Amino acid sequence: MNKPKIVFFIDWFLPAFKAGGPITSVLALSKTLTNYFNVIIITGDRDLNDLTPFRGVLFNQKVSEKISGVEVYYLTKGYHRIRSIIFILQTEKPDVVYINGIFSFWFSLFPILLLRAKVLSCKVIICPRGMIGENTLQVKRFKKRLFLTVTRLTRWYSKIIWHATNEEEAERIKQFVAGKPKIEVIPNLPVRFNYFKKNQSCKKEGVLRLVYCSRILPIKNLLFLIQLLSEIKEGDVSLAVYGPIEEEEYWNKCINVSRKLPINIQVNYFGEVNFHIHKFDYSGYDFMVLPTLHENFGHSISEALSAGCPVIISDKTPWRGLSEVRAGFDIAITNSENWIFVIKQCLKMSNDEHLKWKEGAKVYFDKKSDIKNNTEKYLKLLAP
Secondary structure: OOOOEEEEEOOOOOOOOOOOHHHHHHHHHHHHHOOOOEEEEEEEOOOOOOOOOOOOOOOOOEEEOOOOOOEEEEEOOOOOHHHHHHHHHHHHOOOEEEEEOOOOHHHHHHHHHHHHOOOOOOEEEEEOOOOOOOOHHHOOHHHHHHHHHHHHHOOOOOOOEEEEOOHHHHHHHHHHOOOOOEEEEOOOOOOOOOOOOOOOOOOOOOEEEEEEEOOEOHHHOHHHHHHHHOOOOOOEEEEEEEOOEOOHHHHHHHHHHHOOOOOOEEEEEOOOOOOOOOOOOHHHOOEEEEOOOOOOOOHHHHHHHHOOOOEEEEOOOOOOOOHHHOOEEEEOOOOHHHHHHHHHHHHHOOHHHHHHHHHHHHHHHHHHHOHHHHHHHHHHHHOO
């Protein structure tokens, strides 16, 4: 029996990594779906903000991507994409089209245009991937609000099924989409890090090793974290920073503040890392920290938890109630005093106590992810 065919549209896919969560979300979902669907991905030919295309990749033809195990079309830039996308859809004849994001012309608007022009006639699903979150919309606010207003007035998204990854996103969809949109709420499937070692920890009292693994731009709030560390006057605290620098001016502010930190605080930048290719080892760190202003899912959070690394994060993510189960801390982003209190608490933590938090992180991840149940929900959503 032939498996049904699903086509994903997304601006960036492996080997791209700089766009962060959406790539990881599609990677995890597409790898799971290969057991049930023929999965094809239509994407661009370069990473976020890169001026040059990928090296060693064949463009404008179907190729097999090794890590994900799915087939991918990497489309070069230019208006020939019109012919390419139409040709691919007419050739592949998908049973389902799944669109990631809403503001991209080629990988969101154009597929919907083909649906409205009846060139495309199959089940179409859109996942905003956090792009209509309150803080996310503050970037290029006027253009985005104008776009959402026009699409609402023209009922651009009629006959579309929406996939929200949490209830907050579902409410945002209702706010910006005309009528009563059909919305299915299913959390992202996480990428599991499998090297959790239950009884291994080397936490020292008076020493705290923090790690930040995320894009470097204002919404991720790294500057806020570095400013907080200036209030830690005792012990030894190190912060390892990994991630692509998307806004140089913002990064320069981070550097300037870090240079003025007390001698007991060290901040080191280790560059951008493609975590899909180079699996990150959290065992050298005591806590992963991310004071984000908005996280639709937070793959870096889930990956840390799955590896048994407790987290210190803001209250702007779906990962809540952490301290009750010793998995970490989710702190109100407006409460700087509580952030400082928690960091000091973690600094004083003993090795035996830290082992309990490592175990708590792993248990929390397994319970929260509920991978089997959510996979069944995806199969129901995506059924032709």
